[in-house]
Amino acid sequence: MDKPLSKRRRAYIALMRALMTLSFLITAALAVFMVAYVLAKGLPSITWELLSTKPSYLEDRIGILPDILNTIYIVIATLAVVLPLGVGAAIYLTEYARNKRVVAMIEYAAETLSGIPSIIYGFVGMLFFCTYFGLGTSIMAGALTLVIMNLPTVMRTTQESLKTVPQSYREGAFGLGAGRWRVIRTVVLPGCVDGIITGCILSVGRILGESAALLYTAGFAHVLHGFFEGLGSAGATLTVAMYVYAKEDGEFQVAFAIASILMLLTVLVNLSATLVAKYYKKRRNI
Amino acid sequence: MKQKSKQIFEKVIHGFFLILGLITVGLVLLITVYLVVSGIPGIVNIGFFDFIFGKQWASTAAEPSFGILPFILTSIYGTAGALVVGVPVGFFTAVYLAKFAKSRTKELVGAAVSLLAGIPSVVYGLVGMMVLVPGIRKVFGLPDGASLLAAMIVLAVMILPSIIKVSLTALEAVPREYEDASLALGATPVETCFRVSVPAAKSGIAAAVVLGVGRAIGEAMAVIMVSGNAPNMPSLFQSVRFLTTAVSSEMSYATTGSLQSQALFSIALVLFFFILLINAALNYFLKRSREG
Numbered sequence: 001m002d003k004p005l006s007k008r009r010r011a012y013i014a015l016m017r018a019l020m021t022l023s024f025l026i027t028a029a030l031a032v033f034m035v036a037y038v039l040a041k042g043l044p045s046i047t048w049e050l051l052s053t054k055p056s057y058l059e060d061r062i063g064i065l066p067d068i069l070n071t072i073y074i075v076i077a078t079l080a081v082v083l084p085l086g087v088g089a090a091i092y093l094t095e096y097a098r099n100k101r102v103v104a105m106i107e108y109a110a111e112t113l114s115g116i117p118s119i120i121y122g123f124v125g126m127l128f129f130c131t132y133f134g135l136g137t138s139i140m141a142g143a144l145t146l147v148i149m150n151l152p153t154v155m156r157t158t159q160e161s162l163k164t165v166p167q168s169y170r171e172g173a174f175g176l177g178a179g180r181w182r183v184i185r186t187v188v189l190p191g192c193v194d195g196i197i198t199g200c201i202l203s204v205g206r207i208l209g210e211s212a213a214l215l216y217t218a219g220f221a222h223v224l225h226g227f228f229e230g231l232g233s234a235g236a237t238l239t240v241a242m243y244v245y246a247k248e249d250g251e252f253q254v255a256f257a258i259a260s261i262l263m264l265l266t267v268l269v270n271l272s273a274t275l276v277a278k279y280y281k282k283r284r285n286i
Numbered sequence: 287m288k289q290k291s292k293q294i295f296e297k298v299i300h301g302f303f304l305i306l307g308l309i310t311v312g313l314v315l316l317i318t319v320y321l322v323v324s325g326i327p328g329i330v331n332i333g334f335f336d337f338i339f340g341k342q343w344a345s346t347a348a349e350p351s352f353g354i355l356p357f358i359l360t361s362i363y364g365t366a367g368a369l370v371v372g373v374p375v376g377f378f379t380a381v382y383l384a385k386f387a388k389s390r391t392k393e394l395v396g397a398a399v400s401l402l403a404g405i406p407s408v409v410y411g412l413v414g415m416m417v418l419v420p421g422i423r424k425v426f427g428l429p430d431g432a433s434l435l436a437a438m439i440v441l442a443v444m445i446l447p448s449i450i451k452v453s454l455t456a457l458e459a460v461p462r463e464y465e466d467a468s469l470a471l472g473a474t475p476v477e478t479c480f481r482v483s484v485p486a487a488k489s490g491i492a493a494a495v496v497l498g499v500g501r502a503i504g505e506a507m508a509v510i511m512v513s514g515n516a517p518n519m520p521s522l523f524q525s526v527r528f529l530t531t532a533v534s535s536e537m538s539y540a541t542t543g544s545l546q547s548q549a550l551f552s553i554a555l556v557l558f559f560f561i562l563l564i565n566a567a568l569n570y571f572l573k574r575s576r577e578g
Contacts, residue, residue, distance in 0.1 A: 005474070013476045020386065023378035024395070027450065030443060031398035034405060037413060088306030096303050108569075109310040115565040116317065116558075117504020119530045123537070123554050124317050127324060148313055155310070179292060181299045209406030212506040212530075216537055243408045246415065247511055259409045266404040270397065 035263060042260025045253045055222050062245075062254050066222045070139060070235035073227055074218065075207050077143035078150065079200060085147070086154025087196055093155075094162040095184055114152040121149050122213035130217060137234040142218025146207055153206065154199035161195025162188065164284070194280035198273060205269040208262060211239045220244045238262060318558075325555025328352075328548030337552060343517040343527075345536060345546045352549040354532065354556065360434065360520040361529045361560070364509070365502040367438030368445055373495055375442075376449030380494075383450070384457035385479045403447035411511030414440040419512055426523060432514035434526045440508050445498035452497055456490020456575055457483060489575035496571055500564045503557075506530035529557045 005013075053063030089106070097103045125145030135141040165188055173183040219234030222241065236244060238258050246255035329337050332352045340353015379399075383392050415432075418439055423431030460483045468478040484491070506528075514525025515535055527535065533554050536546065 009474070009477070013474055016476050016480055019374075020378045020382040023375045024382045024387075026375050027379045027402075027446065028395055028398060030446070031402050034402065034409075034413065037417070038409060041416075085306060085309055088303055089310060092303040092307030096300055097307065102307075106307050106310055109314040111569065112314050112562075112565055113310060115500055115568065116561060117500075117506070117530065119504065119506040119534055120317070120321070120554060120558055120561070123533060123551075124320050126537075127320060128316070148317075151310060151313070179296050181296060205404055209404065211406065211408045212534065215534065239406050239408055242406075242412065243507060243511075246408070246412050252412075252416065255412055259412055262406050262409055266401060266406070270400050270404055274397070 035267075038256065038259050038263045042256035042258070042263075045257040046260065050254070050257060054224050062251060064222075064238065064241060064254070064258060066224045067236050067238045067241040067258070069224070070218070070230065071208065071237040071239075073139050073230045073235070074143050074146065074214075074237055075204055076227075077140065077231060078146040078207055079203060081144065082147045082150045082154055082203060083196065083200070086151050086199060087158050087192075089151070090155050090158035090162055090192075090195075091184060091188065093159055095180070095188060110152040110155055113148065118149065118210060118213040121145050122216050125213060125217040137217065137219040138232050139218050139235050140231045142214045142237075143231075145213050145217045146210060149210070149213060150203040150206055153202050154196075157199035157202065158192055158195040161192040161198075165191035194276060197276050201269055201273045201276065205266065205273075207237075208265055208269070209239060210237070211243050214240050215243070321551075321555050321558050324548075324551040325558075326552075328545070328550075328552035329555070331545060331548060332552070337549070338556070341519060343532075345549065350545065352545070354529070354549075354553055356517050356519045357527055357529045357532045357553065358556070360513075360526045361503055361557075363520045364434060364437050364441060364513075364526075364528060365499055367434070368441035368502045369495065369498060370442075371439065372442035372445045372498060373449060376446045376494070376498070377453060377491065379446075380450045380453035380457060380491075381479060381484065384454050385475070385483060399447050399450050402443075403451070407444065407505060407508040408511070410440055410444055411508035414508065414512040422523075428523055430514065430525065432512055432525055433523050434513065434520055435522050437509045437513040437526070437528070440512050441502045441505060444505060444508060445501045448501055449494045449498045452494035453487070453491045456487040456494070459490070459575075460486045487575070489571050493568055493571035493575055496564060496568045500561065500568065503560055503564065504530060506534055510535065529553060529560070533557065 049061070050063055051068070052065055053061060054066050055062045089110075093103055093106060097106075122145065125141060125148075129135050129141035129144050130137055133141075135144075169187050169191070170183055173187045174180075178186070214237060218237065218240070220236040220240050221234040222236060223233065225233055225235065239262060242255050242258040242262065245251040245258065332340075337352060337354060338358070339355050340351060341355050342351045342353050343356060344351050379395075383395060387395065414436060418436045419431035419433075421431065422428065422433060422436055464482050464486055465478050468482040469475070473481065509528050510531040513528065513531065515527050515531055516525040517527045517532070518524050520526050533550055536550055
């Protein structure tokens with residue numbers, strides 16, 4: 001009953017299978033190669049001295065402590081601004097907005113923002129925050145630029161989790177006589193914590209990896225500062241420092257050391273995003 | 287009385303959230319206005335045709351010329367090259383993951399793809415600089431390996447994750463019944479996949495490709511590290527400069543108000559124009575794929 005497939009069909013199937021296997025192997029090999037190569041080149045150069053000092057010409061030493069601190073400052077400053085804005089915008093879209101046109105307009109704007117390349121953000125950030133607002137080249141200017149970049153991300157993740165808060169919860173609270181604000185504060189916000197956390201993690205990932213938007217807004221100084229002093233002064237994040245060490249200074253060992261740190265952080269960010277998603281999915285199902 | 291003050295309170299809160307919601311719209315307008323206002327003077331002063339179709343960029347020469355055709359063409363060729371390499375690999379990987387991979391493999395490779403997506407672009411640039419550029423120099427016997435080819439390969443790797451992820455989502459959304467019908471008619475799983483599932487997901491796959499185009503044309507840091515950055519007309523084995531890198535490479539030393547800095551602003555505007563076109567195309571395909 002089963003007639004063997006014609007030669008042409010068998011050839012087609014074999015070809016497609018071969019192409020799929022080949023592509024799949026290329027993708028997997030690329031990921032393995034990137035991680036293995038960067039870690040192998042970089043991890044051996046990571047020393048305590050590198051992590052805990054600042055660069056010094058006198059002692060002919062390179063340290064990345066200022067860059068680590070700058071990265072932490074910029075993450076904190078960016079999140080502090082982008083979270084209220086993004087979460088608030090998401091709440092407006094899901095809880096308040098009744099006009100379909102307004103919703104469509106806001107969503108289209110968010111999509112446009114997420115499609116703009118980071119070099120354009122860096123350019124506008126430089127003109128707007130550094131020059132027009134007179135912040136100069138500073139961590140604060142860099143952080144504000146990153147706020148615009150990450151706004152769509154935080155908005156989207158919050159919005160998605162707000163949609164999973166059952167309508168009946170809201171109706172129950174309204175039925176008990178709560179006003180809209182009270183419902184948002186006590187019912188809606190607690191329900192979208194996972195979206196906010198995911199938005200945070202994704203934003204941190206993007207901030208860690210960003211360079212083009214920061215090069216001309218936050219600059220590339222390696223000076224040690226405290227938090228508030230640091231916000232007002234120029235400073236390189238790890239990623240920017242890696243670029244400068246590799247491209248301008250030819251310090252490839254340091255560049256690879258930073259690259260391997262960034263690689264580990266990327267793994268960490270991805271892992272925690274997955275874990276958070278899994279944890280909340282489980283909790284929702286119960 | 288109390289009722290009334292509560293109403294006012296709710297109105298104030300509503301207004302507050304409305305403002306937060308409209309911030310994104312304001313930001314898009316702000317960016318657009320800023321780019322247009324700062325980009326127009328350069329184009330006007332240089333002359334539209336001399337600017338867009340001028341073949342020579344010599345911004346610091348005694349008699350400077352500001353033609354950005356080399357940058358535009360390099361960006362287009364570079365993106366096209368990245369697509370030629372990246373799209374087939376990404377497409378076939380996505381099909382494999384969506385329809386044939388075991389769930390364990392799928393999870394592992396999915397994580398690997400997310401990792402590739404998360405690696406900072408400067409790290410790609412660094413690896414390209416240390417592995418790809420010397421490799422190209424040796425294989426083709428060139429004086430310097432920093433070239434359009436190196437940039438194409440780095441870009442191909444960088445757009446791979448977006449292409450895989452978006453195509454995967456589209457392929458997984460294909461209704462099971464389509465495939466069952468095809469299988470019941472005697473088509474093998476591979477034939478079903480490529481003759482039924484893939485055509486059904488074509489809008490989503492197109493969106494994936496357009497997203498890749500956007501990524502490739504907007505990428506700056508990785509490209510600046512491997513392309514050599516000389517403003518030549520594009521040629522596979524020569525040092526080239528992209529639209530993105532043209533903006534960033536002279537920004538630090540252009541004097542404010544000079545024709546050179548005006549020209550840089552205009553390049554940013556041209557780049558923005560390309561991105562808006564790509565975004566429009568992306569929205570079109572995404573909408574079509576959502577509507578099925």
